[in-house]
Amino acid sequence: DQQVKQNSPSLSVQEGRISILNCDYTNSMFDYFLWYKKYPAEGPTFLISISSIKDKNEDGRFTVFLNKSAKHLSLHIVPSQPGDSAVYFCAASFSGTYKYIFGTGTRLKVLA
Amino acid sequence: DAGVIQSPRHEVTEMGQEVTLRCKPISGHNSLFWYRQTMMRGLELLIYFNNNVPIDDSGMPEDRFSAKMPNASFSTLKIQPSEPRDSAVYFCASSALKGANDEQYFGPGTRLTVT
Numbered sequence: 001d002q003q004v005k006q007n008s009p010s011l012s013v014q015e016g017r018i019s020i021l022n023c024d025y026t027n028s029m030f031d032y033f034l035w036y037k038k039y040p041a042e043g044p045t046f047l048i049s050i051s052s053i054k055d056k057n058e059d060g061r062f063t064v065f066l067n068k069s070a071k072h073l074s075l076h077i078v079p080s081q082p083g084d085s086a087v088y089f090c091a092a093s094f095s096g097t098y099k100y101i102f103g104t105g106t107r108l109k110v111l112a
Numbered sequence: 113d114a115g116v117i118q119s120p121r122h123e124v125t126e127m128g129q130e131v132t133l134r135c136k137p138i139s140g141h142n143s144l145f146w147y148r149q150t151m152m153r154g155l156e157l158l159i160y161f162n163n164n165v166p167i168d169d170s171g172m173p174e175d176r177f178s179a180k181m182p183n184a185s186f187s188t189l190k191i192q193p194s195e196p197r198d199s200a201v202y203f204c205a206s207s208a209l210k211g212a213n214d215e216q217y218f219g220p221g222t223r224l225t226v227t
Contacts, residue, residue, distance in 0.1 A: 002153075036218075043116070043203055043218030044155070089155060098143060098209060099168070100216065104154035 003027050004092050006103035014111050019077040021106050023090030028071060030092040034100065035064060035075050038087045047088070048075070051095065080110045114138075116219035118204050124225045130192040133222045136185055137206030145205040145216060146179055146189050155203070161187065162209070194226045 005024045013019045021035075031052035036044035050057040050064045050073070057064050063076045077084055087107045091100040117136040125131055137144050146158040159169045164181045172179070176195070181187040191198055201223050205216040 004154075006154075041220065043205070043220050045218070046215045091155075098145070098160055098162075098207070099157060101157075102147075102155035104151070 002103070003030075004090055004101045004103040006088075006090055006106045008106050009104070010107040010109070012109045012111060013080045015082055016079045019075075019080045019084065019108055019110065021075040021077075021088050021090075021108065023073045023075075023103055025071050025073075025092045025101075027092070028068075030094060030101075032093045032095045033064070033066060033073050034091045034093070035062075036089045036091065036102075038089065038105070044089055077108075080108075082110045082112050084108060085110045116204055116206050116217055118202075118219035118222050120222060121220065122223050122225075124227065125194055126227055127195055128193045129226075130190065131194045131198075131224060131226075133189040133202050133204075133224070135187045135189070135204030135219060137187070137204070138217055139185065141206035141208050141217075142184075143207045143209040144181060144187050145207070146187070147203040147205065147218075149201040149203060149221070158189070158202075191224075194224075196226045199224055199226050 003026050034049040035047040037047045038044040048059050048062050066073045087105045089105045090103040093100050119134045144161040147155050149155050158171045159179045160167050161181045179189045201221045203221045205218045207214050207216045
C-alpha cells in the first residue's frame with residue numbers, strides 16, 4: 001500500500017504561470033518531507049525539503065507547503081519555466097533516519 | 113566531483129539470465145542505497161548499506177535479488193535468475209549521513225529490460 005501518493009501523473013502549465021504539484025501521505029508519524037526533480041536519463045536530484053515543525057519553506061521560485069492535519073504537501077513553482085519540465089517525486093521520512101518513502105512522481109510540462 | 117557512477121546504463125537480457133548492476137558512490141560517503149523505479153510503485157528502496165554493512169534489506173523483493181558492498185567505493189546488485197517483471201530503472205544513491213536527513217545523491221540509473 002502506497003504510504004506516499006501523488007495522484008496526478010502529469011501536469012501541463014504555461015510558462016510564467018504557477019505550477020502546483022500535490023502529495024498526500026498516510027502515516028502521521030512522518031516528520032520530514034522532500035521533493036526531488038528528475039530529468040530524463042538522469043537520476044533524481046534534491047530540490048527542497050520541509051520539517052514538520054514548519055508549514056512553509058521557500059527557496060527562490062520553489063515553495064513547499066505542509067498541511068499536517070490533512071497529511072498533504074504541495075510544491076509551488078512560480079514563475080514556471082520550460083527548464084522546470086521534469087518528473088517531480090515527493091518523499092516522506094522520519095527525522096534523523098535514512099529511509100525515504102517516495103511517491104510515484106508527477107510529470108510536469110511547462111509550455112513555452 | 114564525479115557524482116555517483118552506475119554501470120551499465122542500459123541492460124537487455126533474456127529471462128533466466130544473471131544480471132549484475134554496479135555502483136560507485138561519491139567518495140567519502142558512508143551510506144549507499146539501491147532503489148528500483150517502476151511506473152506503478154515509483155521509487156522503492158531495495159537495500160541500504162552503512163559503512164559497507166547491509167542495514168536494511170527489507171525492500172529486496174525476492175531471494176533472486178542480492179546486493180554486496182565489498183568496499184567503500186563499490187557495490188553490486190545481482191538478479192539471478194532474472195524475470196520480465198524485474199524490468200525497471202535501478203538507481204544507486206549515496207549519502208554522507210553525518211547529520212539528520214542528509215541528502216541522498218542519485219546516480220543516473222540502469223535501465224534493465226528482461227525479455
